[in-house]
Amino acid sequence: MRITVFPCVLAFTILANAALADLTPQENAARLKQIDRNADGVLENDEVDLGLYYRATGGKFDLKFPPSSAQVAAFAATNAVFQLLRYEFVTDHGTKEEYAFSEVKADIDFRLPKAEKPQTDSLPGGTIPSSDRPNGKFILRQSLDKAPLLFDTDKSGSTMTQGADKLAGEGALFSYGQAFNNGAEEWLAQGLFGYEADFEGGLFGKTSIGRWLFSLGFSRIDFGGSGTPKTSSPRFKNEDNLATLGVTYEGLLNWPQGVWGFTGSSLRVNVLWKSDWDFQSQIPTAEVDWSFYNGRWGLGSFNTTCKYLWYRIDPTIHADVGYVLEDGKWTKSKEGDTFAHVGPKIGLALMPFPNAVILKDNPIVLNVSFSEFIDLTKQSLETRAFSADLSWYIRKPGSGKIGPVDPGIALTLAFRNYRNVENQTDDNSLLLGIAMGF
């Protein structure tokens, strides 16, 4: 046993350490030449500033057409991130007239890309943008999970501006379809209209933050025409519809705080009135999600103290309770049923070997989520979900040509094990594949 295990451990250690190696001196120099304005093989202070400018602006300019020293100096005078990067650079390398290429690391100090791949975005401004102050706004999205992130860039909103196809993926959808071969028709309206109001302070103390979200979720599919596929699947009836009125309160609790590294927790309460467009079903429901934060343990944010594995765990305790006032025809529950569940929702994100050369620019991220809600009443229906997703660029398109083509290759893994009797979804699948395109 010892004979088998030892060579494996040794080989693994050697491979891991080889993979964690820095840029070669040639690659480092090739990258640094992009900011060496006078091409003398060393970096003077204005060239260091150019590199730090590139980093502070997130690499949003073409290194073939760098800004002038005056432009960099003007930016440096007002930008706190640049000033602190300069401070960090001097702390690491000392104050000098010039720095040899061997002293600085192009990827670590300046985040410089490979020399043959310049960026093409336009030159950014030099002022600090204003902060996102709490305010309210109306939203129209495809579902509740497309609501904007609290106090962060509205990624779903930004995505909708990137292309018509992206808008179709994030926004509410109203569509009409017809199959010409059999005359089947389908009308669809699906989305969520809401008003979000975020705040500082609130119910849980002066330093809490949170938001109210008032929403109306709707989903309706009507089938018509001569070729309606009523018999092909139990899902296909003449129509399928759902309307949900909801009020969400989400706030930060300063408890537990300061104990074993905990920094707090958050409560999210959803009060929902689930019905349909004809108001035939009436199912008032309340849901509570309680999440915990402890960066030291990787709860709610990544723990990056280990060089072989970075990880984040998102642990939530979920509870819900509801009563079927009227069942209508869109639910499996019966009138008078009371349902209640309690159980964990756990998300896990793993980034193995984050410092390895092949993974530095292209990290593998494995996302796993699991939830299992225990039935608390006889009428409750089972809810379970397990999913694992991984995708990794083996080769990014734009990495250079292989023969006449420049292929992008990605490895994908998707595993699903769902069982949600109430919503009639059941899925058990594993998909492992390689995607390729050029």
Added chain:
Amino acid sequence: MTTFLNGTLPIQKIYDLLVEDFGSDGKAGVHPDTTFYDNPPTGMGYSGALPMQAFLNTYVNSSNGKQRYNLGADTNIFVGQVASPKCVGNLAALIFAKQQ
């Protein structure tokens, strides 16, 4: 030196304190341009504003934190007030601006 004599912390000192505190919260390799919400190495991978504010409340807005960062008793730092991009450097700039 002047800033020390005036009783305010220089932004570099505030940044060093933040790096130390983020270290206590399990974050290594923190730089001025490290963002709050992106996955590492670009960011620290906070899953949202709530865990980020929880960090601020523990390390900056607590009575100990206010003393360390030279903030007034009624001054609180909120993640929504940090300029975009939401990163460690801009957080340091906000704390620097709100010192007593």
